[in-house]
Amino acid sequence: MLYVAGLDIGSTYTKAIVLNAQREVVGTAVRRTGFKLAQAAEAAFEELLKNSGLERSLITYVAATGYGRYTVPFRNTQVTELTAHARAAVHLFPDTRTILDVGGQDIKAIKIDAEGRVKAFRLNDKCAAGTGAFLEKTARYLGLTTDDLGPYALRATKPVQISSVCAVFAESEVINHLSNGIPAEDIVMGAMVALGGRAIQLMRRVGIEPGYMLTGGMTRNAAMINALELSLKAKLNVAPNGLGQLNGAYGAALLGLRRVEKLLAEGKPIPPTAAQQEPGETATVRRWSTKTLTTKRVEPCRASGECPVAMKPVQKPLEAVA
Numbered sequence: 001m002l003y004v005a006g007l008d009i010g011s012t013y014t015k016a017i018v019l020n021a022q023r024e025v026v027g028t029a030v031r032r033t034g035f036k037l038a039q040a041a042e043a044a045f046e047e048l049l050k051n052s053g054l055e056r057s058l059i060t061y062v063a064a065t066g067y068g069r070y071t072v073p074f075r076n077t078q079v080t081e082l083t084a085h086a087r088a089a090v091h092l093f094p095d096t097r098t099i100l101d102v103g104g105q106d107i108k109a110i111k112i113d114a115e116g117r118v119k120a121f122r123l124n125d126k127c128a129a130g131t132g133a134f135l136e137k138t139a140r141y142l143g144l145t146t147d148d149l150g151p152y153a154l155r156a157t158k159p160v161q162i163s164s165v166c167a168v169f170a171e172s173e174v175i176n177h178l179s180n181g182i183p184a185e186d187i188v189m190g191a192m193v194a195l196g197g198r199a200i201q202l203m204r205r206v207g208i209e210p211g212y213m214l215t216g217g218m219t220r221n222a223a224m225i226n227a228l229e230l231s232l233k234a235k236l237n238v239a240p241n242g243l244g245q246l247n248g249a250y251g252a253a254l255l256g257l258r259r260v261e262k263l264l265a266e267g268k269p270i271p272p273t274a275a276q277q278e279p280g281e282t283a284t285v286r287r288w289s290t291k292t293l294t295t296k297r298v299e300p301c302r303a304s305g306e307c308p309v310a311m312k313p314v315q316k317p318l319e320a321v322a
Helices: 037-052 081-092 132-141 146-153 167-179 184-203 224-234 247-265
Strands: 004-007 015-020 023-034 061-065 098-102 107-112 118-124 212-216
Touching: 004 037, 004 081, 004 247, 015 037, 015 247, 023 037, 037 098, 061 247, 081 098, 081 107, 081 118, 081 212, 081 247, 107 184, 118 184, 118 212, 132 146, 132 167, 132 184, 146 224, 167 184, 184 212, 184 224, 212 247
Parallel strands: 004 061, 098 212
Antiparallel strands: 004 015, 015 023, 098 107, 107 118
16 A cells, blocks of 8 residues: 655645555644744654554655745655645645735745646735634734634624734734724624735735635635635635645645655556755756646545545555565
């Protein structure tokens, strides 16, 4: 059995996923990244193996993405976040043309074509007021956790306006609203509406095109999705079962699986990991492209939201080849 893992080492969370040869999700893992990226990748990978019921020797290939992708010693290759997100987007929702990825430290707007090739992108990493970190700080001021934000905001009746585009001034606005007796849920929803407006502006800068998809940790926040759809005046494709947060790792795994299939078809060996390369050895830089698609027919997400995900117990082979 063939298994390929994808790791997305982000600024706030490290995400991991493993796929089988049928492109079914066998297991996932999500952990806080912290400041030691290599250790975060290793911990997430160990959790992934535990959750999927696999031994490390059964993982044929590991593809890493995210800003910490070069710190993963057991990776076979690395791929840019843009390409990874694009690959997973068209796999799950073939009609996707504009992707919005809301991360902890930045927001990415990506425009892609029907084959999943990146046509344009914009990145907002200059101010925390436009990222998930701003909502985390707002939650701390209100004595809430990030998981509480969504349900809490849905109780809002009169969301307040957070007009500052700077995180420092926006935080001051939150404090002022609290001191004026504004209900916390109205403040939280106001913060989400403000973030959503900035995110939609970023999407428009790439030449927004219908077929919208939201990725990142905010896919777990129903109130944030509502705020974005309100600003966009359209529905967003959101992958079920937590796959929205894992979109980057998912795309890396899909690209890695495609590479392995090509190597096996050509009778070529699997390349060594970064740690296995000889000192001074020049690693081959692979320019990943989503233009060349696999010949396998895969079933995309249906209109009902059901996706080709199979979290089934793994049947280990009688003899595992390392």
